[in-house]
Amino acid sequence: MYCIKKITDNLLWVGANDRRLAMFEGVYSVPDGVSYNSYLLLDEKTVLFDTVDKAVQARFFENLKEGLGGRKLDYLILQHIEPDHSSAIEALLTKYPDVTLVLNSKSADFVSRFYEIDDNVKRLIVKEGDSLCTGQHTLHFVMAPMVHWPEVMVTYDSKTHTLFSADAFGCFGALNGAIFADEVDINRDYFDEYRRYYTNIVGKYGTQVQALLKKASSLPIDMICPLHGFVWRKNFQDIIRPYELWAAYEAEEQGVMIAYASIYGNTENAAEILSSRLRETGIKTVMFDVSVTPASEIVSAAFKWSHIVFAASTYNSGIFVSMQALISDLVSHNIQNRTVALIENGTWAATSGKLMREMLEKCKNMRFVGDVSIMSSVKPDKLDEINALANAIADTFPDKKPVALGTFDVDALWKIPYGLFLVTAKDGGKDGGCIVNTISQITISPLQISVFISKESQTHDMILATGELCVSVLTKSAPFSVFEHFGLTSGKIKGKFENISHSWSESLARLNNGLYYMTNHTNAVISAKVTSTVDCGSHTIFIARVDHAEILSDEESCDYDFYFKNIKPKPQNREGQVGFVCKICGFVYEGEYLPEDYICPLCKHGAVDFNKL
Ligand code: FEO
DSSP: OOOOEEEETTEEEOOEEESSOSEETTTEEOTTOEEEOOEEEESSSEEEEOOOOGGGHHHHHHHHHHHHTTOOOOEEEOSOOSHHHHTTHHHHHHHOTTOEEEEOHHHHHHHHHHSOOOTTSEEEEOOTTOEEEOSSOEEEEEEOTTSSSTTOEEEEETTTTEEEEETTTOOSBOOOSOOBGGGSOIIIIIHHHHHHHIIIIIGGGHHHHHHHHHHHHTSOOSEEEESSSOBBSSOTHHHHHHHHHHHTTOOSEEEEEEEEEOSSSHHHHHHHHHHHHHHHTTOOEEEEETTTSOHHHHHHHHHHEEEEEEEEEEETTEEOHHHHHHHHHHHHTTOOSOEEEEEEEOSSSOOHHHHHHHHHTTSTTOEEEEEEEESSSOOHHHHHHHHHHHHHHHHTSOSSOOOOTTOOOGGGGGGOOSBOEEEEEEETTEEEEEEEOOEEEEEETTEEEEEEEETTSHHHHHHHHHOEEEEEEEBTTOOHHHHHHHHSSOTTTSOTTSSOOSGGGGGEEEOTTSOEEESSSEEEEEEEEEEEEEEETTEEEEEEEEEEEEEOOOOOBOBHHHIIIIISOOOOOOTTOOEEEETTTOOEEESSOOOTTOBOTTTOOBGGGEEEO
């Protein structure tokens, strides 16, 4: 039976899922399956975008038949000839022999190498900039070589602003009923698979992905339809921003990935000691046994983290096999811009350190910060070397000095007034921050605070997704620009931590958990992990357990009264104007009546905070 999904009134998903496939491309495990997306546009002409893997073609043909509803198929656009999208072509041509194949010259070459296609089959060869009018819609063809094969092209529908993006913006994992990314929790449930898909499938081709991103940035986009995974119709930055980072080989997170290959556990022991020392300096670490964890997961993590430690035994006068394979994989995926440290082990003639370095030196911008060589097992004299390596790594962490452990000061919570606070969060590579006025300490054991945040705020969504937040208690010295920047603009439109021109931006630093806080105009910083939430309509109350509290200065906290009297600019003379003014941010609503459920578009306060002019 067919199973199609409606994307718009005349665009259908007619693809299929494969949940039995063990290894995608024969090399990447797909425990949650994979989707092969095919889209059918029902315009005056009917247009199919790509086919599916032949393993699932039976369902695909049922879907296509149902989608066409008795109409003939006019065009098949072949954006990518890799067989996971093209291997149903021969069968399709037996069912729809009058279809016209739309492809570029390289695709035409590739398709003839894979399949037997009769010369009589109609072909429309397109190139960069060509377009095809199908009635109401005009489809524009944009070449995207090496994203992921040389023949790849994407298609832009200028009527609906839809980008059919081929492999770009795809993801491993079958579609389990939902078709739109906004129907699921991408950050919690899918983001790791988006990264694993990107890094392993197109990670090598960052330059080419950047070229496609640049082309796409010049187009208005309301929908992205990739060949795997979800369709995007909102929150585009949630996928485009990570693509920008990955394509530029920039780390998503500051922290250390430790990959080790150990024969009898001694190399693992050295790696664990190093990880433990790094954690004690407040640096995040993750560890992988490269003989156990699939390489695709470690490649993905290498793209995520800023620092990588490789620890390997010497084996057959070389690098232990699983580590050699991993590094080879990373080099071929073009990993670059990472800070690297090495640990080698060998009972006699240890060579793995030197050899690992030689392999990694082929990558661009790898900064080597130190190495340790152990002989068989970690002896007391090696602990100092491992500690020194941990310190050398810690010294490379950016400007944003981690807060040393041991400064937890519960008195920091005494700084909380009915005041004004900067609350920050971080989700993946994105930082968020907003101004909040209601925070309380609610229990001492465990030490918990409550934080009220508007659901309109992007920071709200980040806290909901990650369960982590940081509070900077603002002081009376805080300039209005702090409140304006974090309170009166939307992070959904413009990243709040990008290109800040105010002098106080110099005082933004990161805690150990990676969240921003302010060191100036702030008298205390409190970070906490959410333990529960209360939905209060316009706001969510986050109950959060304090995991760090520190007094930063003895300046007085800024309370609401002080803010209104001394910081907030005085209202303009609006004589003769009819309307209501938001007493929080000064936004003016023009009109005789203010709806009860009105929300200020700037600061997100409700009608109760408006005064009649
Ligand atoms: Fe999903 Fe490159 O094929």
